[in-house]
Amino acid sequence: MKKKRLLADILLIAGVLIAAAVVWLLLPRGGGGAAAVVTVNGEHYASLPLSEDAELLIRSDDGGENLLVISGGKARVTESNCPTGVCVETGAVSSEGQLIVCLPHKVVIEIVG
Ligand SMILES: [Zn+2]
Known part of the structure; x- marks a missing residue:
């Protein structure tokens, strides 16, 4: 039970990180x-x-x-x-x-x- 919970947490964190990376890539940045x-x-x-x-x-x-x-x-x-x-x-x-x-x-x- 506890292990499943941990896996879900890891997946959630990974999902948030990927979403943040996508947003970061789409944002206009300095240099451009x-x-x-x-x-x-x-x-x-x-x-x-x-x-x-x-x-x-x-x-x-x-x-x-x-x-x-x-x-x-x-x-x-x-x-x-x-x-x-x-x-x-x-x-x-x-x-x-x-x-x-x-x-x-x-x-x-x-x-x-
Ligand atoms: Zn106006």
């Missing part, structure tokens, strides 16, 4: 450059490397739209139909830890290293 991680309503929406120019229309559940533009290694929201416009006024971000937040749409764009 920074990335803009988009979260909507607390849920992961997209990750875009700053090294590639791109545009992403972020749609939130309540009809909110934010246009995220990656250009020249910087991320910025160029258009939004939110009432405050703070996300657009924030301008371009490119340093690790910098944020663009759109409170009405519950959109958070964070730069990760």
